[in-house]
Amino acid sequence: MNWLNKPFSHIYIEHGAKDYPATIRIIESFPRAEIIFINNYKEVFNRRNQSFAAQKLSQKLILAKKKSDYIYDGSHFVQEGDEVDYFYTALMLNCLYDCSYCYLQGMFSSANLVQFVNLEDYFSSITDFISKRENKQKPVLLSISHDCDLLAFEKVSGVCREWIRFLEDHSGFEIEIRTKSANFSAIQDLPPNDRVLLAWTLSPHIVGKRYEKGAPATRRRIENALMAASHGWSIRLCFDPVIPVEGWREGYSDLLNEIFCKFPMEQLRDVTVGTFRMNGDYFRKMAQARPTEELVYRDFEHKNGVVSHTCDERLEINDFMTQQLLNYVPEDKIRTWS
Amino acid sequence: MNKLKKNRPVLLVVALPVEARPLASALNLKFHSHGEYRNDKFTLIITGVGRIASAISTTKAFSLNGDYESALNFGLCGSGNSKHEVGEMRYVNRIREMCTGRDFFPDPLISHQWKESAIQCHDLPVQDRKVMDFDPLAEIVDMESAGFFQAAVQFLPPHSIHCIKVVSDYLNVSKQSIKVIEALIHLRISEISIFLERICRSVIISPPKIPADFQESVDAISKSWRLTKTQAHKLNRTAIGANLRGADFGLVIDNCKEVNPTSKTDRNVAFKNLCRELAK
Numbered sequence: 218m219n220w221l222n223k224p225f226s227h228i229y230i231e232h233g234a235k236d237y238p239a240t241i242r243i244i245e246s247f248p249r250a251e252i253i254f255i256n257n258y259k260e261v262f263n264r265r266n267q268s269f270a271a272q273k274l275s276q277k278l279i280l281a282k283k284k285s286d287y288i289y290d291g292s293h294f295v296q297e298g299d300e301v302d303y304f305y306t307a308l309m310l311n312c313l314y315d316c317s318y319c320y321l322q323g324m325f326s327s328a329n330l331v332q333f334v335n336l337e338d339y340f341s342s343i344t345d346f347i348s349k350r351e352n353k354q355k356p357v358l359l360s361i362s363h364d365c366d367l368l369a370f371e372k373v374s375g376v377c378r379e380w381i382r383f384l385e386d387h388s389g390f391e392i393e394i395r396t397k398s399a400n401f402s403a404i405q406d407l408p409p410n411d412r413v414l415l416a417w418t419l420s421p422h423i424v425g426k427r428y429e430k431g432a433p434a435t436r437r438r439i440e441n442a443l444m445a446a447s448h449g450w451s452i453r454l455c456f457d458p459v460i461p462v463e464g465w466r467e468g469y470s471d472l473l474n475e476i477f478c479k480f481p482m483e484q485l486r487d488v489t490v491g492t493f494r495m496n497g498d499y500f501r502k503m504a505q506a507r508p509t510e511e512l513v514y515r516d517f518e519h520k521n522g523v524v525s526h527t528c529d530e531r532l533e534i535n536d537f538m539t540q541q542l543l544n545y546v547p548e549d550k551i552r553t554w555s
Numbered sequence: 556m557n558k559l560k561k562n563r564p565v566l567l568v569v570a571l572p573v574e575a576r577p578l579a580s581a582l583n584l585k586f587h588s589h590g591e592y593r594n595d596k597f598t599l600i601i602t603g604v605g606r607i608a609s610a611i612s613t614t615k616a617f618s619l620n621g622d623y624e625s626a627l628n629f630g631l632c633g634s635g636n637s638k639h640e641v642g643e644m645r646y647v648n649r650i651r652e653m654c655t656g657r658d659f660f661p662d663p664l665i666s667h668q669w670k671e672s673a674i675q676c677h678d679l680p681v682q683d684r685k686v687m688d689f690d691p692l693a694e695i696v697d698m699e700s701a702g703f704f705q706a707a708v709q710f711l712p713p714h715s716i717h718c719i720k721v722v723s724d725y726l727n728v729s730k731q732s733i734k735v736i737e738a739l740i741h742l743r744i745s746e747i748s749i750f751l752e753r754i755c756r757s758v759i760i761s762p763p764k765i766p767a768d769f770q771e772s773v774d775a776i777s778k779s780w781r782l783t784k785t786q787a788h789k790l791n792r793t794a795i796g797a798n799l800r801g802a803d804f805g806l807v808i809d810n811c812k813e814v815n816p817t818s819k820t821d822r823n824v825a826f827k828n829l830c831r832e833l834a835k
Contacts, residue, residue, distance in 0.1 A: 220753045222666045227648065229660075251671050253648050253660070254692055261660050268712045271758040275664040462800075463835070508762035514796025516789075516834055 227251045227277045229261050229329075234282040239334035239374065243280060246373045250278075257281075262310070262327045269506045272328035273315050283307070283333040287342035291360070294494055294554065301358045302350075306343070308333055308376055309365035314397055315430040317510045318458055321364060323499025330365075332374055340383050347389040357390035358414070368415075369398035381407055395455065397429065399437035401445045409449035414486055416453035417442040419476065421468030424460045428512070439476055446484035457491035457554070459534050460512075461526075470541055477545035488546050490538045491554035493517070494525035531555050563624035565755055566707075567599040568613055570699050573733050574630045575601050577740040581748065589619060596755055598623070606652070606676060606702035613706035625715035625754040628703040629747070631736065632674065632720035635687045636694040639722045642739045644746060647718035649673035651690045652701035659704045662714035665753050668746060674720065676701035682726050695720060717754060719747070765791075765798045772808045776829070779815070780822050790830065797833040807832045 228250045234240050235254070244252070255261055258281035291303030310331040311321055322328070333339075343359065350357070361367060361380055371377050377394055381404065384392060395416040417438050420428070425435045432438075446452045454476065459469060493512070495503070497519055504513040518527045525531065535553045542551050569575045575592070578584070584592035584599050590612075592599040598620070602612035609628070617623065632645065639645075648671045650659040663671070673693035681687065681696045700718050707716045721739055723731055765773070773794050777787040797804050811829055816822040 220666055220756070221664055221758070226666075227663055251648060251663075253673070255649075255658065255660075260658060264660065264662075264708075264713055266708060266712050267662065268714060268759055270760075271664060271712065271714050272662065274758060277662075509760050509799070511796050511799035514792045514799065516793060516830060 221275045224276045225250055225278045227253060229253050229255050229279040231255055231258055231281045234280050234334050237334040239336060240280050242375060243373055258331055262329060262331055267327045269322050269328045277329045279329055279331045280334050281331055282335045287339050288346055301356045303358050305360040305363035306339060307364050308361055309367055312366045313369045314366060314432040317428040317512050318493055320495050320499050322506055323503035336379050344387060358393055359390050360393045362394045362396060366396050366398055368394055368396035368400050371400055371403035377404055381410055381413055384410060384412055397432040397438060399433035399441045401441040405448060411451060414453050415445050415450050416455055418455040418457060419472060421472045423462060423468050428460055443479060446481050451486045452484050453486050455489045456538060457489050458493040459490060459538055460493060461534060466537060473541050473545060487550040487552055488542055489552045490535060492526050492531045492534050494523055497522045497524050500524040563622055564596055564598050565751060566616055566623040566626040567597055568602060568626060568628045568703050570602055570604050570630050572601055573736050575599055577737050577744060581744045605698050606678060609699035610702035610706040613703050617710040621710060624757060626707040626711055627754060628700055628718045630697060630699060630720060631723035632695040632697045633681060633724050633726045634695050634722045635684050635726060637725055641722055642742060643722045644669040644743055645672040645695055645720045647672060647674045647700060647720060650700045650704050651675045651693050653677050659701060661716050661718060664714040664758060667750050674700050684726060714758060763795055763799055765794050776811055780825060782826060786826050793830045793833045804833060
């Protein structure tokens, strides 16, 4: 495929985003990239008739300014219980990796990466949001790596670092940075912060190899999670989605053993478990966009606008994972989506 | 990404015969009908000058044969930058339609060897550099690209639509002679040919099919079990999934040959079991 342009061969920059420090920093990381100025990121990102699969082969970067809607209510697809108020913010749209089960391929019509560069606006928005909350007793967890993998892009964007520094001076909420990357080194010089939850999504090697194209090997993700824990960071481990493939029980059982035989449990905040689920419209779009993905041919249940395994299958998977996890983790630290 | 489709032609769109001749000659295209020049891999059309003419002719070409792999607008352009050299090639990465102020963006997935530019698409020949000041980042100018792009994007994804231009003048009033223009294009023919080879290929893998013998067995089961259309469709999809997983379905199919449901209930149970086995 050497007849394709390299990833980030082109950077689209909104006129209104060009003078931000983040933009200047990011452009310096790609000195050979072709710069194309645009009025609004949606001109490029929301173009009709784009091919998500083709664009994944040569992703472009779009630097934009977020103009509104900095904080969103958490999705009902996450495992957070009622004990925290869960919100997320979209600092980046799309991901460097190409996971077969990812909802982003149904959510966005483009595979290109949008990085919002006006961090100060996000910061003032969250400060304002926290100060105006009614139930101030209830903890707030803000996912900053929701529709993306922010840590994977950290060496270029430096966004996680900015958020962690911002958190040091602003109380009232915690942040979650969820990743599949092996990129902890990008923030390891920072002092650990109890209010930053670093979450790694882990899958057995057989699942990672088949369904998580471009993502670092599970072994490297485990090494990174261990390194972060040993530096004193709070860690969340996510087995989500659990993909039942041939020999999945042995695969997940071995994976848990591989992790927990050496994981410092005092640094483990919790573990999340979930099965494959997706908004029905996203699944339909994904099936059209990725006809070569085996997952789209599975006999999933379509119920109430959600595509997932049947109730029995979900129970079977969750029960198995919970039983296995109980060998290592107390029950109150296990969160499941069912 | 290893199965590359090579059988769909590429549509070449040019405004003038003088731009078409060097391409037709180099690619050995023959006059066909409807003003098209063709061979197995390429179809070339001459649209006439202007945005509207280009859009109409491009749409007509797609209507006559909607199955193009990609489309390329090739032609001459003027430059408002005296540092550009006459004869220089430019790959267009943004098209500004001057009459509306709208921008259009080809999706540059395919690599090439030229510099890239934004282009201004005007309705009248531009002879005054000041006319280009409205969009100073777009330093080259033509009269067709916006019409071509808007028509082509109705039929193709933006990564399959390309615009390449040869700088022919600096907005001079005096016309270049036909011989000079043809000579400019001739000089670039080998570069253009390399790029054309690339855009002949499909970037996307076509939807998967199951092996013929397996497909025959699946069809035979659908027929002998008198599956409903919905069931047959679901069985086919489950079989594709099994094939993509690399599942060994020979035994499952063989077992099914011994099953002969006689009632609807039996058929439905057998169908459910078969799908479950294939989905394992």
